[in-house]
Amino acid sequence: MKDFSIEVHGAHTYDATGAISEPIYLSATFRHPGFKKSTGYDYGRVANPTRDELESALTLLERGGRTWAMSSGMAAINIVFMLLSAGDHIVFSNDLYGGTVRLANEVYAKYGIEATYVDTSDLAAVKNALRPTTKLIYIETPSNPMMIISDIRALADLAHESGALLAVDNTFLSPHFQKPLPLGADIVLHSGTKYLCGHNDVIAGFLTVRDAESRLAECIQRLVVSSGPNLSTMDAWLMLRSLKTLGVRVERQAATAKKIAEWLGTQKHVTQVFYPGLENHPGYELQCRQATGFGGMVSFKVRSAELAQAVLGRLKLIAFAESLGGVESLLTYPKVQTHAEMPEELMKATGLDDKLLRLSVGLEDAEDLIEDLEQALNQ
Ligand SMILES: Cc1ncc(COP(=O)(O)O)c(C=O)c1O
Known part of the structure; x- marks a missing residue:
């Protein structure tokens, strides 16, 4: 089946x-x-x-x-x-x-x-x-x-x-x-x-x-x-x-995540986007071979820690919260939330720093999510 x-x-x-x-x-x-x-x-x-x-x-x-x-x-x-x-x-x-x-x-x-x-x-x-x-x-x-x-x-x-x-x-x-x-x-x-x-x-x-x-x-x-x-x-x-709704949820979340990842790549305050569905991601080809989708998670870096922290407070539709994978979009600040207790040398090795934000894309309309991120990034 x-x-x-x-x-x-x-x-x-x-x-x-x-x-x-x-x-x-x-x-x-x-x-x-x-x-x-x-x-x-x-x-x-x-x-x-x-x-x-x-x-x-x-x-x-x-x-x-x-x-x-x-x-x-x-x-x-x-x-x-x-x-x-x-x-x-x-x-x-x-x-x-x-x-x-x-x-x-x-x-x-x-x-x-x-x-x-x-x-x-x-x-x-x-x-x-x-x-x-x-x-x-x-x-x-x-x-x-x-x-x-x-x-x-x-x-x-x-x-x-x-x-x-x-x-x-x-x-x-x-x-x-x-x-x-x-x-x-x-x-x-x-x-x-x-x-x-x-x-x-x-x-x-x-x-x-x-x-x-x-x-x-x-x-x-x-x-x-x-x-x-x-x-x-x-x-x-x-x-x-x-x-029962896993497939319909994750396929829509992945489609919206790709749109958002592409849009983030065009933003002047965004310095890096990490999404395996972007062709310039180093794991793109491997991901195409071993999986049938790229998922609904997008991480990105902004130009300063101050901007990353300000974005969290400016969100209107997306919630600033830990966790991921739900129907509601969540933005997380890994350095002080999910990865707060990660040894510093591991974060250094992977580039996890205070400019990094992690977005879990929910089921809202892609345009509404982009509008929320745009106002939060560009105030
Ligand atoms: C990739 C990953 N694995 C495991 C866990 C732990 O799961 P739980 O919070 O359900 O105990 C988390 C929690 O955020 C996670 O993101």
Whole structure:
């Protein structure tokens, strides 16, 4: 089945009533028919029918084998890191969501897990960073917020040659535009709070692996059951509802983002635009090969930090807020918001500075968004 159909129907198995909308099973526990007998559901931390439907839909969309729906993107990332042991080493993209870096550097470093940050669009740099103890290569592509594109297939090959796993944070594109598992990644994860939710009203996360019967799937299942990061039933239902419109939302968001990126490129106070859908973006060709769209995120630099900060206060339609992927357009100031705790040397390496703004394009009219940016940039 094609993505639009999967997004609407998922793996929906109708119950006896024939309900078109998946029922919300608000039960924390389930009655056993008899000793050593189960309906397939015993206790909500282990499985819930509404959450199961959502997980099955994501598995189909990612062309994977098994998915876990979690209470946040960070909960999903935490499970990935929990797969490692003291002495293991991770190679990370040097441009990443700041919370991921904080979890690795503040929490997992304490448990003896080492990390190296490199430009993962540079395969030689990744190769150089690999150690005999490297167990994980972890990337975002496009990366947050500098929109760097990394080669998923080549990195999967590198990881596998050295006995490591490749995990891809697919938050910026959603499975509608990019499917890392068929390209060779072992784990794909999301902040479901973003495009998968799409309405800025649920915090959620997802982890998907290729093979439901693998040792990796078994390990993740043990970690999930043991630590309990699951998504609540009500939120699972909201996410199922959101998924139905994923494709129509992200395709329109990407079309508007391209218009805005092109317009920003003509503005006298804008010094750089980072959008992988622009032909002059260094990752443009790779992005065309490994994804079917460019997404709705546009980062750009203005001529001074003072102007960047003034723009945030002048916005009328676009909201100055963290997060991304929703129907409402948001402008973020990464240096003091999403990436505030990023080590200075990483920001220097990627060019993340106080002149950078990150726009998450919503579903408003493109002309209205451009008009808002124009008045904010040129007052
Ligand atoms: C790319 C990316 N990954 C992961 C996360 C963490 O997700 P959550 O906020 O749902 O915990 C975020 C949050 O902004 C993000 O932007």
